[in-house]
Amino acid sequence: MNVSDTLVRALHQTLLQIAEIKSQIERGPRQIKAAQIQVDSAKDALQKCRDTIKQKRMDADRKQLQLREREAKIHDWEGKMNSATNNREFQAIKEQIAADTQANNVLSDEILEILEENDSLQISLQDYEEKLKLIEVDKVKIDSTVAKRIATLKEELIRVEGNLAGTEKELSSDFMADYKRLVSSRGEDAMAPLDDASCGGCNTGLTPRILDKLRMGQPTLCPSCGRLIYRPE
Numbered sequence: 001m002n003v004s005d006t007l008v009r010a011l012h013q014t015l016l017q018i019a020e021i022k023s024q025i026e027r028g029p030r031q032i033k034a035a036q037i038q039v040d041s042a043k044d045a046l047q048k049c050r051d052t053i054k055q056k057r058m059d060a061d062r063k064q065l066q067l068r069e070r071e072a073k074i075h076d077w078e079g080k081m082n083s084a085t086n087n088r089e090f091q092a093i094k095e096q097i098a099a100d101t102q103a104n105n106v107l108s109d110e111i112l113e114i115l116e117e118n119d120s121l122q123i124s125l126q127d128y129e130e131k132l133k134l135i136e137v138d139k140v141k142i143d144s145t146v147a148k149r150i151a152t153l154k155e156e157l158i159r160v161e162g163n164l165a166g167t168e169k170e171l172s173s174d175f176m177a178d179y180k181r182l183v184s185s186r187g188e189d190a191m192a193p194l195d196d197a198s199c200g201g202c203n204t205g206l207t208p209r210i211l212d213k214l215r216m217g218q219p220t221l222c223p224s225c226g227r228l229i230y231r232p233e
């Protein structure tokens with residue numbers, strides 16, 4: 001490899017820098033998506049609460065209707081009670097009225113219970129509405145923060161890619177082909193610093209011959225992982 005380790009080190013550091021900037025840029029849409037999920041789930045919770053209130057209100061209305069129908073029936077029975085022709089008929093009507101009155105008592109308790117539940121659901125509904133508002137405000141902030149950060153990172157990326165292009169110009173023409181091949185397939189993972197007597201990429205121990213070359217400042221391919229190894233600073 002006809003290249004100095006100073007140059008390989010500089011290339012690798014710049015490639016790592018570019019990879020880091022790119023990964024930060026990629027985080028942006030993920031953060032926006034996560035914030036959107038928060039908004040969506042807050043909307044869902046609010047809607048579910050609204051639906052439950054509506055359902056309970058319908059339940060209460062239905063039971064109210066039933067209650068009124070039974071009240072009318074009781075009223076009818078009371079009329080019939082006066083025109084009963086014998087005691088047995090009178091008692092039967094009286095029992096019927098008692099049973100219907102009892103059923104209506106149960107029903108009106110149930111209605112009351114539903115209305116009380118709906119009162120507390122109304123409070124929850126307000127909480128859900130307030131929570132949604134806060135989350136939506138957050139979402140707007142996150143969107144704008146992320147957009148600004150991405151714009152800055154993209155400028156930074158252009159600058160660092162410019163640095164890389166400048167450093168690559170220093171590469172000899174015979175090393176250039178090897179370099180391009182390595183970097184096009186592995187990106188910033190194409191190189192690794194020497195770690196004590198091992199490859200800093202795959203941790204494989206290196207032979208004395210390779211270590212000698214590295215100590216002389218000659219970057220060398222790792223026989224195990226194929227990364228271009230160089231001396232760290």
Ligand SMILES: [Zn+2]
Pocket residue numbers: 199200201202203204222223224225226227
């Ligand atoms: Zn290796």
